Amino acid sequence: MVATKPRQGGVAAPGRLALQALSSAALALPAYAATPPPEPRVDYHAFRYREAPLPRRVSAGAQRGRFAVDGHKLAGSLPLGSSFALNADLTVETMSGASPWFITPGASGQPIQVMSGATIDDARQDLLLALTNYRRGHSLSGSLGVSEEDDYRALNLGFELGVEPQGKQYSYGFGLGYSADKLFPTDGGSAAYPDRISQADKRQWAAHAELTQVLTRQSVVRLGLVWQDKAGYLSDPYKRVFVQDSTVPDARPERRRVLAVLVNWRRYLQRAAAALHLDYRGTRDDWKVQTHSLEARWIQALGARWSLSSGLRYYTQSQAAFYAPYFAQLPVSGQVSSDYRLSPFGAMSLSAQLETRRGAWDLGLGLEHYDASAQLALGGVHVANPALLRYQLFNLRVGYRFE
């Protein structure tokens, strides 16, 4: 029927490949890249954090119950005109319980955690305000935050720039933050705690850069680099360290520089109506602490309105240069700490979050179980810190979007 000689054509690419290529080419177009200010919304989060008591065989002291925190957070987002948005977060937390005080050698040299005698009761209020200017292709935001506890006050400032170049498969961003903190430890310099400091300062600069690259319509990778420079009093005023046969206050270097690398990979699985997130975060600092964290998260849509996300996270860290459960003698540097957070350990955490959307309402319910142990550490641990954490975190979220 056709008298023409066909011109040479290529072979059509397999459907899946073709769709990915077309979708990512389409998504690069400006019509799909405009960044709208978020819709007005209010979110309420409540959370309940409970640390498990330490086992009897590794602890001493009147208290075995550890930290409990109950928190409430109200977050609001309000567009101002067509290109600005104001975000406000208010958090109120109440904390109570005992915390690890110092570690003493047991009868056979095994470390025994002594818990602080008094329980701490404290409350924290935190307010964060951020103003963002959205334009076609980029957003610029500035933030101001204040945080206050009985023994702590912090002020922080931040700037952030996000760029989504038109017609490109990537976006990038930069941020700069500064925070100034003041500590007024309870009972500092009192007769009961004569060598506890009564006041101290610390400051932190942080900078970050990130790049997000669309790989296909179904997958995205984000690379990030974070630099932190902390200076001032970085010790824990409530912790002590067993040296020889007495205890001295926790004493850490007055500066800590941390470099963190982040890699986040997201893949949307259309057939399964699910998404897979793989996240890695690694840090190293000049206290010689190296950390690696790897998380896999599966987010499954359950019908049109429900989703269930479940995640498994592995974490491992090496110890700080000046850490030991206890010391036979004071090092020349004078720097000592037996804080479990500076000890070598590994941890596994399991979490699940159920979310639903009903008209303008979002509801979420989540649970996380975290368990740290020396056996989980990469590379093995000679002596495990007795105060390694186990906790459970419950959270409830209710969100409302205004039309």
Place this chain on the structure above:
Amino acid sequence: MHVFRAMGSPCQLQVYAADRTQSQAALSVAQAEIERLEAKYSLFRETSLLCRINRAAGGGAQRVDAETAGLLDFVAQAHRHSGGLFDPTAGVLREVWDFRLGRKPQPAAVTALLARIGWDRVRWQSPRLTLPAGMSLDFGGFVKEYAADAAAAQLRLAGFDQGLLNLGGDLAVLGPHPDGQPWQVGVRHPRRVQTAVAQVAMAQGALASSGDYERCFEEAGQRYCHILNPLTGWPVHGYAAVSVVAPQCLVAGVASTVAMLMAPDQARIWLEEAGLAFLCISAEGDLSGRLAPGPETR
């Protein structure tokens, strides 16, 4: 519901708005964006950017704006991944194919035109385009779909995120009904215009259709429709109509056009592999694809 005409087609906008003023505002937002794209890419307006680009064919490299560059990048991908079945340079075939008059061209005239067709002869290195002499670009195969997406994006920016925009059969969903229920969209029968052959529930995304129901004529019992194979210059005899659901109307539109140009079996496999929801209607009226109604609802 607002009914209006744009890009030579009847259009509908359904949007949930607080009051009449708001819904009128939504209509203006959508119309302004569609009008902008029509003024930019229509071949029937001498002053359009696309006409200016075509007039400059044979005159060396031209620098194009970011939006046009994005569309050309998209075109390049679509051409490559369709094995050349999707080709924005095939518009010159209209010089010999006149579907309104219903006249079959001389085969030699069609063959002569093939020398002026082929995206692979165009030099495209974003943002520079070099169009050889005698060749021209025609965005008619996808600009309506792109306009549906672009107008939907503008509506969402303006805060209208519950509604449905229909540009002459190319649909973009702004968002579900306020109670979260999806829109029930009917796919029409290629020959019986008022009949819906399938219903699709859509809370988001887009639906585009290609069919031989638009400009066609019959000669000696053979149906010639306006969807021409750029490789041969002749109409295809595959499906009578193909509808595709995709996140973007632009992608749905290209997928449905390419599927129309393929042999039916090949088209069905291609769409299935792409993981897209689709409905193919054969010349005999048989339905296939994930959107085809099941036996219990037929």
